[in-house]
Amino acid sequence: MTKIALNLITGRTIQQGVAMEGGKEKDAYTKACGIIEMDISDLKKLGAWRNTNVRVTSKHGSVVVKAIEATQGPHPGLAWIPLGPWANCVTDPNTYSTGMPTFKGVPIEVEIAINEKVLSSVELVQKKCRGEI
Amino acid sequence: MSEYLIKNGFVFDPVQGIRGDKADVAVRDGTIVDNVSSGAKVIDAAGKTVMAGAVEIHAHIAGPKVNEGRNYRPEDKLFTYRPKGKGSRMAGGFSIPTTFKTGYEYARMGYTTAMEAAMPPLFARHVHEEIRDTPIIDEGAYPVFGNNWFVMEYLKNGEIENTAAYIAWLLRASKGYAIKVVNPGGTEAWSWGLNCLTVNDPVPYFDITPAEIMTGLMQANEYLGLPHSMHVHQNSLGNPGNYTVTLDSLKLAEKIRPNNKFGRDTVLHSTHLQFHSYGGDNWGNFESKSKEVMDYVNKQKNITIDTGCVTLDETTTMTADGPFEHHLTELNHLKWANIDVELETGSGVVPYVYSPDIKVCEIQWAIGLEIALMTRDHMRTFITTDHPNAGPFTRYPRIIKWLMSAEARKERIESFKHGAKMVDATYIAGMDRELSLYELAQMTRAGPAKALGLANIYGGLAPGMDADVAVYNFNPERSYKPDEIEKAFSAAAFVMKAGTPVVVDGEIVSNGNKRTLWVDAKTSENPQVMRDIRDKFLKYYSVNMNNYDVAGHFLTNPRVIEVDAAR
Amino acid sequence: MTKTVTDVLCPFCGTLCDDLEVVVTDDGKTIVDVYNACAIGAEKFMHAQAKDRVKRPRMQQADGTYKEVSYDEAVEYTAQMLANARKPLMYGWSSTSCEAQSVGHEIAEKVGAIVDNTATVCHGTTLIAVQDVGIPSCTLGEIKNRADRILFWGCNPAHAHPRHQSRYSIFPRGFFTNKGHKNRKVVVVDPRRTDTAKMADYHFQIEQGRDYELLSAFRVAIRGEWLPDTVAGIPKERIYEAAEMLKSGRFGIIFFGMGVTQSLSKNHNIDNAIMLTKDLNDYTKFSIMAMRGHYNVTGSGQVMGWQFGFPYATDLSRGFARYNPGETTSNDLLVRGEVDAVFVIGSDPGAHFPISSVKKISQLPSVCVDPHITPTSEVSKLHVPVAFVGVEVGGNCYRMDNVPIDARKVVDPPEGMLTDEEFLTRVNQRLDQLMEVE
Secondary structure, eight states, X not given: OOEEEEEEEEEOXXXXXXXXXXXXXXXXXXXXXSEEEEOHHHHHHHTOOTTXXXXXXXXXXXXXXXXXXXXXXXXXXXXXXESSTTGGGTSBOOOTTTTOOBOEEEEEEEEEOTTXXXXXXXXXXXXXXXXXX | OOEEXXXXXXXXXXTTTEEEEEEEEEEETTEEESOOOTTSEEEEOTTSEEEEOEEEEEEOOSSHHHHHHHHHXXXXXXXXXXXXXXXXXXXXXXXXXXXXXXXXXXXXXXXXXEEEEEEOGGGHHHHHHHHHTSOSSEEEEEEBOTTOHHHHHHHHTTOHHHHHHHXXXXXXXXXXXXXXXXXXXXXXXXXXXXXXXXXXXXXXXXXXXXXXXXXXXXXXXHHHTOSSOEEEEOTTTTOTTTHHHHHHHHXXXXXXXOOOSSOOOOSEEEOOGGGGOEEXXXXXXXXXXXXXXXXXXXXXXXXXXXXXXXXXXXXXXXXXXXXXXXXXXHHHOOXXXXXXXXXXXXXXXXXXXXXXXXXXXXXXXXXHHHHHHHOSOTTSEEOOOTTTTSSOGGGHHHHHHHHHOHHHHHHHHXXXXXXXHHHHTOSGXXXXXXXXXXXXXXXXXXXXXXXXXXXXXXXOOSTTSBOOEXXXXXXXXXXXXXXXXXXXXXXXXXXXXXXXXXEETTEEXXXXXXXXXEEEEEOOOOHHHHHHHHHHHHHTOSSOGGGTSOOGGGSSXXXXXXXXXXX | OEEEEEEEOOOSBXXXXXXXXXXXXXXXXXXXXXXXXOHHHHHHHHHTTOTTOOOSOEEEOTTSOEEEOOHHHHHHHHHHHHHHOSSEEEEEOTTSOHHHXXXXXXXXXXXXXXXXXXXXXXXHHHHHHHHHHEEEEEOHHHHHHHOOEEEEESOOHHHHSTTHIIIIISSOOOSSOTTGGGGOEEEEEOSSOOTTGGGOSEEEOOOTTOHHHHXXXXXXXXXXXXXXXXXXXXXXXXXXXXXXXXXXXXXXXXXXXXXXXXXXXXXXXXXXXXXXXXXXXXXXXXXXXXXXXXXXXXXXXXXXXXXXXXXXXXEOTTSSOEEOTTTSXXXXXXXXXXXXEEEEESSOHHHHSOHHHHHHHHHSOEEEEOSSOOTTTTTSSEEEOOOOBTTTBOEEEEOTTSOEEEEOOOSOOSTTOOOHHHHHHHHXXXXXXXXHHO
């Protein structure tokens, strides 16, 4: 299975903000934040079509999100997941004594996960906390 | 009904002319009265000094730059924290105490009223939130006007009536107390990185001079008849040779007559005069010009001053004199915070160490005390440290010690690293004057209350006045060592605020029921000014006009001083 | 028929727009429309009265489902939890009013809790840098009226502070800037060509995580000293050009965000950015401002500042306030297992903390005070819904430039729903009873 290495940053988008205010348990939030934006060249390297589910793994965890083409690119080598529970399955909790986890600049590996589902925020967080996934 | 009788103390009350006689102070329901029933609770003040609660006329204790100081100096809290008590919150911070500590420490020293020295009107809500969280003491705040766009435009055109209408509007919107002026014109210039260093330097674009701003604001103040006079921090603070700018500024008051119904007979209050009494032209030949300045102050009866005494501590400077603070950080390379405020003012914060090993600091220390000792009319000179700029207000007892004891001053000078050079550059070594308790009562109670237009409420023990009373473990008829002065005034034996005991044996026993003072000046309708205000909010402010003024629920127990200024 | 409530504050982000107009039904009960808000603010108002709004507290059952309980039961659980904990964490505070924050602080002092706000995952590293080197700054109106050089470093206001550029930083015509954006030059430093970058005169597409080097290069360039051929992926010619452009302005401002606060150099990035600003003051007037996220995280820092002396991460557990980021910050405390109860209000750590911290919250006695269902509420033992500040209850808030504005109440909260302040006050009173008995 092809795996590519990318550098992950996370942060705000308008869609994330609007969906959040509409309710994080809803589909709109999953659609807005359960995604990873990848540069078209990286999607090609991975061999993935746009809007395919992928598994993102870092030293700190793993999550399934939908891969879409970068909306604010080009940024080859850089991946973007809007802030939220999907991103935080893989961000680095190490604060280096500053109190601040490392939300930007996390080395990740991405592989195609066509048959895996993107969970809703609540289901994702509950299952992770229970150790079920 | 609640009655107290504070018995047998040595009373010092300039309002009634009592100079240390044994007298009783009777209190009923929060007010001083002639006598009380036999059911009154007796507070034994035998062998102790009794004065009215002190009035702080100028300190930086509430607002955005004060809080920036707190948040950016976590080190200021180290080793200072007192855990919460039965009726008190935890309290910490040395040069910038938390609001709880501010209230408690003032109260423990017998201070019962304090005025926040500079309120940027856009941040008035913040100032009032901090005032609410400062227990016990009554407080008011002075909005700043000396760099305000409305003021500069009106005064450029000589429109005193419009200036007055705007001032009245702003006092009401910000729930402020008086006209404060800081580095007139210079802080607006600082928004372009520039400054006004003399009274004749024109402000960029607005093309008005500091002299014109100060004169116009004094005229507007008397036009309105406000309780306090214009309160000014002159240009060129902290610079060697600045005493000439100070005298130029003070002379502007010569042509102005006081006009008000509050018993105020002065028209200009010059604050922290120590910082403005410097001679020489560089740090090498830096010297005291306190004599030159005080010769003028003593002659000119229509001004009041406060000293701004240096305490020789590591402290935090903070002022609306933004360019000065930038200058200071270039000097001592300590961390610099700066907040320029649209249309209104600016401010800066920089830590400073007044070291007894540095000649300049030793001279600054001397100047502050010289100003107090050279004073002829103790009802026109008030004791401050411009807290926290020259030192924390908790050092007032130490300042009192130095003022009351030539021996304590001598001891301090002898331990200076550059004592000899410092003595050459100042007057202090030749001064053996020692202030009396009566004079100190004038300088910390009756004098400031009168200057604020509150002489019938605070600063004295005459019947009808608020029952703000302080009792100190100091017997003026026994001999004492200077350090006993500092100890006695640091922690009062008993303090009462508006008839409620708040301090007993140096400890807080109640949070009291503090009030917020503000001035409501009612002027005639002025449609032009209202139109100008609406216009500037629409075009230049970043908040809506309807969100600007401080709503009533932010004020704790408002005590409104009303002024009828309609023509 | 309808009526319009004007001068309404938007309770979403640190831009704290106060010019919203909310159209409500004549009886004042229902929100019909919102004008002047960005898409996010509009959604907040329009969604506040959604039909599926949670109206009463919910307690987690043994099987993981939630059952409705009364506010009284919620108060009791919360007070007991805080009273019995040895070192509880009270986190969030950023999406509620200063009045509520103040009551929360009383509780924290009483029970010896750690009070931390969302700066801990946002601008906490900025606060650390400011404590090292200070911060030359100004109010947003100064930008509107004077600024002609705007630098957005590691932030994307087009997405995170949507009306910032039209209200303050790029487009407004101010007193000395009457040509609006035509008077201004804009630089964006961002590893992506963001929607903000698309509007800029210069976009520096920096190699992610190398901001410290580029900031240092700017400081060198403004002094005209030697630079290597590229720094952080940017050719030196462009760095010199940008430096000259910044120096040639009359009034410059650096806005910065998570790109520099959350990447690996953290507080050192901000330290360097602040020092760059200070250096630029040798040539022209320059200020710097943090793009604060939540609409009242600044307020939480202010209230905590004047009451305890620190802006976040304040540990009251020993009876006096201590502050040490890395030791007293929420994520470190959770990961190291150093707290034994978690109270969350006005924030969503369940979605915005690394999952390892969230796991700890789910294993501890926990209360989540939030009008919404969130990942936090769904792993906490108790979820307490409250009124929306700025929509259903007023309260003081502080903008990203520290200006305080009082939020308005536009409509009533749902029948019987408490506000944050009311709920906290009841918990505080119950604690007085419980702790007296001890």
